[in-house]
Amino acid sequence: MPDPTPATELATDTVDSHGSTLQFCSTGEEAVDKFLPGIDVIPQVNSGKQFEDDTDIGMTRRSYYEKALPEDQDFELVMRDIPGNADQKAFTDQVIAGTNITMKITRASGRVIEFVLVPQDYFSGESGKETGKQMFACIGKLQNVNFTSVSSGA
Secondary structure: OOOOOOHHHOOHHHEOOOOOEEEEOOOOOOOOOEEOOOOOOOOOOOOOOOEEEOOOOOOOOOOEEEOOOOOOEEEEEEEEOOOOOHHHHHHHHHHHHOOOEEEEEEOOOOEEEEEEEEEEEEEEEEOOOOOOOEEEEEEEEEEEEEEEEHHHOO
C-alpha cells in the first residue's frame, strides 16, 4: 500500500475534526486509491482480538488464551451526504451494493489502521445538530484489521 498522505496537504473536506483521514478502494478489496470526503469524526477501530477464559479450577488467578479467529467488530461510519462528489459516490455505491471495501485510516498521530469493511446496512438522515445538514451512514463489520504507523513504513 502507498504511504499515507499527510493530512495538511489534503482538501479540507477529506480531513476529520481531529486531523485524520480515511482512504478507501474505489473498486472493492484492492489498494486504497481515494480519500473519503464529508467525514467529521472517524470512528474507533479495535484490533478484534478475543480471549477465552481457560482457568483451571485449582488456580488462584484467572488465565486466558487468545482465540485463533478474531471477532468481526461492528462499525458505523457517518458522513455529510454529498452525492455529487465522485469519490463519495464511489464509496456509497459500493456500500449500497454490499461490496467489501478495503479502507485505511491515518490518524494525525501517525497511527495507521487498515481493514476491510463488510457493509451490512446504510441509512440517510439529517443531523440533529445542524439544520439542513444531510447525512449518509453505513453499518457493517470489520475484518483483517491491521495496526501500523507512518514511521514503521505503513
